[in-house]
Amino acid sequence: MARNYEKYVEDVTEDIKTCIGDMACQPILFVGSGFTKRYLDGPNWEELLKDLAARCPEIRQFAYYKQRYPDFVDIGTQFSEKYNDWAWGAGQDQFPKELYDEASSPQIYIKHTVSQIFTLLLANGDHKLAEEIELLKKIRPHSVITTNYDQLLERFFPEYEPIIGQRILYANHSSIGEIFKIHGCASQPESIVLTRADYEEFVKRKKYLSAKLLAFFAEHPLVFIGYRAEDPNIKAILADIDEILSEEGKLIPNIYILEWDDRDMSEEYPRRERLIPVSDHRSVIIKSIVAKDFSWVYSAFSANEALQNVNPRLLRALLARTYQLVRTDIPRNPIQVDYGVLANVTEADGELAKLYGIADGADGLAFNLNFPYTLTTAGQAMGYKYWHACDRLMTTIAETTGVDIKSFDNKYHCAIMNGAEVQSHRYSDALMELLEKVRSGEEYASEVIREAELKGHRR
Incomplete structure (x- = not known):
C-alpha cells in the first residue's frame, strides 16, 4: 500500500489502540491555548497581551514591550504594574470596590481583567467543530491537565471536577474525572499565573506537582493538545518525565503530541515521532500525530462503551474508597456498565464487585482469568522492557504460518470491542507458552x- 495519509491514519490509529490496550486505561489529556483557539476562537498568549494592552491607557503600544522584553511573562509583569497604577488612578471606576481592600494583591487588577475576558468569551462565543467536540467527549479521559485559564473544558466535561491552583498539591491523585488547572482559572482570578512572580512561585511548587503527576504519566497514555512542540510548558513536563521514565535516545511509547497542519496531506505520510530538546544536553522522543481534522484521532482514543456509560462524579466517590482495586480492574472491564448498576452499588451485595469486573457478571471473572495479559504485561512476564518484542514474535508467527493471531478470537487472544471497533487486545497463558x-x-x-482451522480463520 502506498504511504499516503490514508495509510498514516490507519497506522497511527492502530498504534493508539495498541497503546491503550497495553496500558489498559484511558489517556490523560494535557491541554494548551491552541485548544481554546480551535473550539472557541480564544486568544493565544500574545493575543491576550495585545488585548490587555488595548484596554489599559497606561500601556504603550504592544510593539514597544515586545522589543524590550522577549519573554511574554516579563511583558505580563510590566502590564500588571501598569494596571495597578491605572486602577488607583483614572481607572478606579473600572474595577469592583472589593478589589481596593488593602489585603488585595497589586496584581489583582490585571487578573480580574483576564478573568473577564475569558468569562465573556465563554458566555458569548459559539463552539466550532461540533462533531469533533462530540468525539472528544467520547474519549472519557482519566483526567485532564491544562494551563488554560478559561472554563471551556468544564463545559465539555461537566461531570469532571476542576482542581485549581494550590489545591492540586493536596488533591487525591488516585481519583478519576478531574481537570487540573495548573495555571489557575478565570473563576478564581487570584489563582491565575501571569507575572514573573507567579511563575517563580509556580516553579517552586512544580517539583511537588510533578512528583504527584509522574505516576499518572507512567501508567496512562498522555496526549498533548493545543501546544506547539516548542512550548515551554511541554518542555518543562517532558524534562521531569525524562528524569524518571525515559532512556537516552529512546522513544517514550505512551506520550503523543497532536499537531495541527492545515495543508492538504492526502499524498503525504507525516512524521510519527518528535525529537524535543528539554535542556542544553538532553532531548526526548515522543509520538507525533499530524492532522487537520482531529475527528479520527479522537475516535482512536475513545473509551469503550462500558466507560462511556459511567458517571465520573459517582465513580470518583467510589474510587476514593477502593483505589487499589479500581486502578487495576476497571480500565480493563469488559462488562457493560449502566446507571442501573451504579445505582445498585450501595444497595445490593456483590454489585460493587460486579462493576469492577471481579465478580460473575457477564462472565467477567472468567474473562479476566482466561486472558490476563496485555501486550505490555506479556512482554514484562517474558523479561522484555517494552511490548514491541512480543509484537515482533507474533509477526514471526504470522509470517511463518499465515495466521494473524490478533485478527480473531482464539485460545491465545481475545479482542475487547467498542461497538464495531476493537478497543484493545488481551492474551492468555497459552499465548505465553506459544511465544x-x-x-x-x-x-x-x-x-x-x-487453532486457526478450528476457528475458521486459516487464510
Missing part, C-alpha cells in the same frame, strides 16, 4: 494452524 516456543526455536506452526 516461548517461538523465541526458543521450538516447533509451533502446527498448533497455530490447527
Whole structure:
C-alpha cells in the first residue's frame, strides 16, 4: 500500500489502540491555548497581551514591550504594574470596590481583567467543530491537565471536577474525572499565573506537582493538545518525565503530541515521532500525530462503551474508597456498565464487585482469568522492557504460518470491542507458552494452524 495519509491514519490509529490496550486505561489529556483557539476562537498568549494592552491607557503600544522584553511573562509583569497604577488612578471606576481592600494583591487588577475576558468569551462565543467536540467527549479521559485559564473544558466535561491552583498539591491523585488547572482559572482570578512572580512561585511548587503527576504519566497514555512542540510548558513536563521514565535516545511509547497542519496531506505520510530538546544536553522522543481534522484521532482514543456509560462524579466517590482495586480492574472491564448498576452499588451485595469486573457478571471473572495479559504485561512476564518484542514474535508467527493471531478470537487472544471497533487486545497463558516456543526455536506452526482451522480463520 502506498504511504499516503490514508495509510498514516490507519497506522497511527492502530498504534493508539495498541497503546491503550497495553496500558489498559484511558489517556490523560494535557491541554494548551491552541485548544481554546480551535473550539472557541480564544486568544493565544500574545493575543491576550495585545488585548490587555488595548484596554489599559497606561500601556504603550504592544510593539514597544515586545522589543524590550522577549519573554511574554516579563511583558505580563510590566502590564500588571501598569494596571495597578491605572486602577488607583483614572481607572478606579473600572474595577469592583472589593478589589481596593488593602489585603488585595497589586496584581489583582490585571487578573480580574483576564478573568473577564475569558468569562465573556465563554458566555458569548459559539463552539466550532461540533462533531469533533462530540468525539472528544467520547474519549472519557482519566483526567485532564491544562494551563488554560478559561472554563471551556468544564463545559465539555461537566461531570469532571476542576482542581485549581494550590489545591492540586493536596488533591487525591488516585481519583478519576478531574481537570487540573495548573495555571489557575478565570473563576478564581487570584489563582491565575501571569507575572514573573507567579511563575517563580509556580516553579517552586512544580517539583511537588510533578512528583504527584509522574505516576499518572507512567501508567496512562498522555496526549498533548493545543501546544506547539516548542512550548515551554511541554518542555518543562517532558524534562521531569525524562528524569524518571525515559532512556537516552529512546522513544517514550505512551506520550503523543497532536499537531495541527492545515495543508492538504492526502499524498503525504507525516512524521510519527518528535525529537524535543528539554535542556542544553538532553532531548526526548515522543509520538507525533499530524492532522487537520482531529475527528479520527479522537475516535482512536475513545473509551469503550462500558466507560462511556459511567458517571465520573459517582465513580470518583467510589474510587476514593477502593483505589487499589479500581486502578487495576476497571480500565480493563469488559462488562457493560449502566446507571442501573451504579445505582445498585450501595444497595445490593456483590454489585460493587460486579462493576469492577471481579465478580460473575457477564462472565467477567472468567474473562479476566482466561486472558490476563496485555501486550505490555506479556512482554514484562517474558523479561522484555517494552511490548514491541512480543509484537515482533507474533509477526514471526504470522509470517511463518499465515495466521494473524490478533485478527480473531482464539485460545491465545481475545479482542475487547467498542461497538464495531476493537478497543484493545488481551492474551492468555497459552499465548505465553506459544511465544516461548517461538523465541526458543521450538516447533509451533502446527498448533497455530490447527487453532486457526478450528476457528475458521486459516487464510
